[in-house]
Amino acid sequence: MRLDLLQVDFLAPLFLVGAWTGYALYADGGRRQTLMARMRDYRLAWMRQMMVRDNRIVDTQITSLLVQNISFFASSAILLIGGLVAILGAREQAMAIIADIPLAAATPAGLWEIKVLLLALIFVYAFFKFTWSLRQFNYVAILIGATPPPEEAGSQSMTWHIERTASVASRAADHFNKAMRAYYFGLAALSWFVHPWLLVAATLWVLVVNWRREFRSHSYMLLGEAGEPVDGPQGRPDQQESP
Template sequence: MSPLPEPPPFPATMPTSFSHLISILPWQDWAALALFFFGWVGYAQFASHRAKVESTLLASTNHYRRLWMVQVTHRDQRIVDAAVTQNLASSPSFWASTTILVLGGLLAVLGTNERASELVKDLPFAARTSMLVFDVKIIVLLAVFVYAFFRFTWSMRVYSFGAILVGAAPNVDVFDSGEADRKAFAERAGKLMGAAAESFADGLRAYYLSFAVIGWFVSPAVFAIGTLAVLWILYRREFRSDVLAILRPDAS
């Protein structure tokens, strides 16, 4: 019986391949891209954490969602509640359909990268880059909108779950008799509606940040400044807006 062949040695070209991957973009582009992704993820984590200790748009509206679900338990005719749920689900449905069109357009641009790259080069102040770098920028935009699509479609599904929960709510006399826990139902249904709203907000946040990526076609500096500007706008709207001052439960 012949001995088993020795496994091939670890390829020595891997470091070269990795360095080639790094060399696709200049360090300024890598820095701007890192700022974009870390800023996006970091802001999402920050907003989620601060919502537990400070009023945000999502936290304030979640308060009213729970009140809404409490009102559901006090009425037998829930046609209005079903209509409101359907209306809420129509927004992520619209944005998901729009995102499909955007993705199709970006894929078309990716298929005709030569002409698109020449068009971008003709724009004032646009950075002169290779077609490979141009493709990388389009792929990053594609990734942003794919994420937005998944968040919008998940929001649609969660709203449909909420509609099922509202439809399955016991009658008023069942709650009044204590056979069903009114507070527990309102809390669960309110959290479900809040989860749908949070997913929808994530998709909108991706749309906001896509404008920062568009600045990348001008220069990495514009990309970085655009990222910081969008994050500042998101912060102002979610934590310091006039609408939030009105929606706060403790607002006079």
């Protein structure tokens, strides 16, 4: 059965949502060897190094840098949401601009508003993820300040505190990663304004980009696999002899 353009226009966003949800379940579920999983080991190593430092200014500076980066993206999400709301009030002008793009598909007024609302919803989701990540990194800063003195290193209470701090930092980073993923799929959703088949192609492209960065990127290879010692084999992975 051949689908007409209007049917594809309604099915394309379902493909986007399904692909996004499926990838999130695949990448975040279980204990897969991902870039994020490997970084959890490095956060735990960071907290262990922080434990033995008398002066923990460097740790608070790292946390402050992470908070600044997240604040930038959260502010950007608010600006994008405001711009999309403004587009709803200037529908005719915006539709005229899109209509001038070669191969752009004609869109009914009601469907146009659905497209804008979908994009706004994606960035609202990203904003909430960014702000929750921001709050959790603030908690990390407090936990760093509450770390016992180095003399208590090796005690059970210190071990629990270090693991707890690393876990909160990892959860904050996970929410930041999900918010960035929303940005990627939001950019794919932007192509829906031009043509529904372009949305399908952009969604597939975003899936490939996300998968490669989390599972096959050069950074992933350099950092090693989750569970390996952080100070494991010396030298770059691409310079080691193959077995």
